[in-house]
Amino acid sequence: MSTIAAFYGGKSILITGATGFMGKVLMEKLFRTSPDLKVIYILVRPKADQTPQQRVFRILNSKLFEKVKEVCPHVHEKIRAISADLNQSDFAISKEDTQELLSCTNIVFHCAATVRFDDHLRHAVQLNVAATQQLLLMASQMPKLEAFIHISTAYSNCNLKHIDEVIYPCPVEPKKIIDSMEWLDDAIIDEIAPKLIGDWPNAYTYTKALGEMVVQQESRNLNIAIIRPSIVGATWQEPFPGWIDNLNGPTGLIIAAGKGFLRAIRATPMAVADLIPVDTVVNLTLAVGWYTAVHRPKSTLIYHCTSGNLNPCNWGKMGFQVLATFEKVPFEKAFRRPNADFTANTITTHYRNAVSHRAPAIIYDFYLRLTGRKPRMTKLMNRLIRNVSLLEYFLNRSWEWSTDNTEMLMSELSPEDQRVFNFDVRQLNWLEYIENYVLGVKKYLLKEDMAGIPEAKQHLKRLRNIHYLFNTAFFLIAWRLLIAKSQIARNVWFFIVSLCYKFLSYVRASSMLKV
Ligand SMILES: CCCCCCCCCCCCCCCCCCCC(=O)SCCNC(=O)CCNC(=O)[C@H](O)C(C)(C)COP(=O)(O)OP(=O)(O)OC[C@H]1O[C@@H](n2cnc3c(N)ncnc32)[C@H](O)[C@@H]1OP(=O)(O)O
Numbered sequence: 001m002s003t004i005a006a007f008y009g010g011k012s013i014l015i016t017g018a019t020g021f022m023g024k025v026l027m028e029k030l031f032r033t034s035p036d037l038k039v040i041y042i043l044v045r046p047k048a049d050q051t052p053q054q055r056v057f058r059i060l061n062s063k064l065f066e067k068v069k070e071v072c073p074h075v076h077e078k079i080r081a082i083s084a085d086l087n088q089s090d091f092a093i094s095k096e097d098t099q100e101l102l103s104c105t106n107i108v109f110h111c112a113a114t115v116r117f118d119d120h121l122r123h124a125v126q127l128n129v130a131a132t133q134q135l136l137l138m139a140s141q142m143p144k145l146e147a148f149i150h151i152s153t154a155y156s157n158c159n160l161k162h163i164d165e166v167i168y169p170c171p172v173e174p175k176k177i178i179d180s181m182e183w184l185d186d187a188i189i190d191e192i193a194p195k196l197i198g199d200w201p202n203a204y205t206y207t208k209a210l211g212e213m214v215v216q217q218e219s220r221n222l223n224i225a226i227i228r229p230s231i232v233g234a235t236w237q238e239p240f241p242g243w244i245d246n247l248n249g250p251t252g253l254i255i256a257a258g259k260g261f262l263r264a265i266r267a268t269p270m271a272v273a274d275l276i277p278v279d280t281v282v283n284l285t286l287a288v289g290w291y292t293a294v295h296r297p298k299s300t301l302i303y304h305c306t307s308g309n310l311n312p313c314n315w316g317k318m319g320f321q322v323l324a325t326f327e328k329v330p331f332e333k334a335f336r337r338p339n340a341d342f343t344a345n346t347i348t349t350h351y352r353n354a355v356s357h358r359a360p361a362i363i364y365d366f367y368l369r370l371t372g373r374k375p376r377m378t379k380l381m382n383r384l385i386r387n388v389s390l391l392e393y394f395l396n397r398s399w400e401w402s403t404d405n406t407e408m409l410m411s412e413l414s415p416e417d418q419r420v421f422n423f424d425v426r427q428l429n430w431l432e433y434i435e436n437y438v439l440g441v442k443k444y445l446l447k448e449d450m451a452g453i454p455e456a457k458q459h460l461k462r463l464r465n466i467h468y469l470f471n472t473a474f475f476l477i478a479w480r481l482l483i484a485k486s487q488i489a490r491n492v493w494f495f496i497v498s499l500c501y502k503f504l505s506y507v508r509a510s511s512m513l514k515v
């Protein structure tokens with residue numbers, strides 16, 4: 001029996017961000033390995049047309065939770081969806097629910113955050129800094145609390161090259177940033193944001209760094225740990241390989257490349273692609289929760305959940321394997337044959353964006369207008385180009401993260417715990433993982449049936465023929481226009497024609513001689 005799984009038995013656990021990518025996998029793992037846990041409280045905001053309860057119902061009835069139903073048939077009774085909005089100062093939680101959380105919670109996993117790179121600084125501060133501060137205050141009023149686990153990001157200090165498992169101070173105190181967001185209007189914030197963010201690439205990474213400082217400054221007597229995952233990708237092994245449910249990180253670009261929209265991306269092929277499977281992050285998170293509660297380290301420990309220093313992959317290898325998988329398992333209804341490569345600098349990137357992205361989109365929109373349909377490709381391509389530009393910072397740099405604490409924790413685990421809560425990235429086979437990742441995007445995100453692969457391949461063949469036809473027609477028209485304008489081109493053309501004529505005459509003469 002796993003010691004860690006047994007530890008969570010009977011526990012009351014609070015998860016923020018449980019409806020998110022990582023939160024869902026965390027919940028699934030807890031229910032599957034510790035079905036005798038007492039309750040999981042999740043803070044859920046009402047969204048669009050769904051109540052928190054309806055949202056939870058949909059999650060529990062999704063593919064991800066199929067195995068949970070076998071081991072924990074009463075999972076619905078063990079999950080308590082509490083309506084909350086972390087954007088509100090009091091989280092908009094009812095007094096009764098607050099009282100229950102404060103009196104019963106044993107473990108807190110704080111996953112909630114805004115992970116968008118283009119978020120307004122006010123929103124990012126509210127969610128990634130102020131909400132963390134508020135949750136820590138709540139946690140300090142939980143008499144049964146054994147551990148508070150904060151999920152940050154390995155990129156919270158991406159302005160440094162080498163990052164240790166320590167908290168680095170930010171230039172401005174988080175409290176001053178929080179207070180200023182309360183009275184500054186958006187226009188002023190927009191003006192000062194670049195100066196505040198400084199050499200961080202975006203508001204997301206900056207506010208995650210501020211959030212870590214808040215954890216350090218407001219930890220009071222709490223038993224806290226921080227986990228810093230790098231680029232979280234699809235599941236490696238559990239509950240099944242390739243599960244993914246969002247467009248963040250590599251996923252959006254894999255779709256864009258597989259559908260033939262993305263043809264070039266500015267990246268350094270040898271730069272480390274520090275991906276980490278989401279189930280690996282969750283296994284480490286649960287092991288950290290156990291270790292923090294049981295061993296009660298004297299200070300807040302930071303755990304890097306990264307792959308680059310233990311089992312490195314690079315963007316060139318990842319791009320190659322993604323394209324190779326498209327050959328075997330193409331996405332349906334592609335706009336063009338998948339074919340993308342890395343550009344080395346901004347000049348070639350601008351050129352490729354014009355020639356390989358915008359020009360085909362303009363031509364296609366012209367065709368849509370001719371056929372009486374609404375043009376949409378140019379808008380989509382401009383959005384994709386913008387999205388890719390937000391990710392380029394991470395594609396053209398490499399970082400070194402020390403993993404002493406993570407490796408120490410692995411050594412503290414029994415063989416059974418290392419098997420059940422495996423976070424040893426050295427066992428990861430990148431080619432297999434990336435292939436399963438692309439397959440998972442096709443199955444779980446695009447909802448494409450594998451039976452449709454032959455038709456998808458036929459579609460790609462048709463696109464290839466159209467591509468050849470278009471290129472041939474383009475060449476002939478261009479050559480014809482050139483001949484009409486240039487005497488040199490005409491001389492070259494006549495030379496080629498006379499060569500061909502002489503060659504054909506020779507062939508005909510030699511064949512007659514043989515007869
Ligand atoms: C040579 C072969 C190439 C093959 C591909 C190789 C893989 C390259 C991988 C590169 C990945 C590098 C990623 C590193 C970054 C992570 C580092 C930090 C890690 C963290 O700590 S948090 C990480 C999680 N956060 C993110 O990843 C945030 C990034 N995303 C955003 O900030 C926003 O999504 C973004 C990029 C600002 C886009 O915003 P927006 O335009 O508003 O789009 P929405 O997300 O709201 O969706 C609206 C709309 O657009 C479609 N969409 C969104 N993103 C993509 C995309 N990347 N590609 C294609 N389509 C996309 C989405 O479906 C929506 O459609 P609608 O119909 O609903 O409008």
Ligand SMILES: NC(=O)C1=CN([C@@H]2O[C@H](COP(=O)(O)OP(=O)(O)OC[C@H]3O[C@@H](n4cnc5c(N)ncnc54)[C@H](OP(=O)(O)O)[C@@H]3O)[C@@H](O)[C@H]2O)C=CC1
Pocket residue numbers: 016017018019020021022023043044045047084085086087110111112113114115127151152153154208228229230231232233246248249
């Ligand atoms: N994905 C990645 O590559 C990485 C992620 N991380 C960190 O992991 C954590 C989880 O990330 P991930 O799962 O990818 O993010 P998601 O965007 O998938 O999930 C974010 C979660 O936060 C919740 N949330 C956002 N705003 C509010 C709000 N106002 N009130 C209540 N809940 C809210 C969301 O709820 P809702 O469903 O209602 O939107 C969702 O459950 C984050 O802290 C992130 O910084 C770290 C490194 C890499």
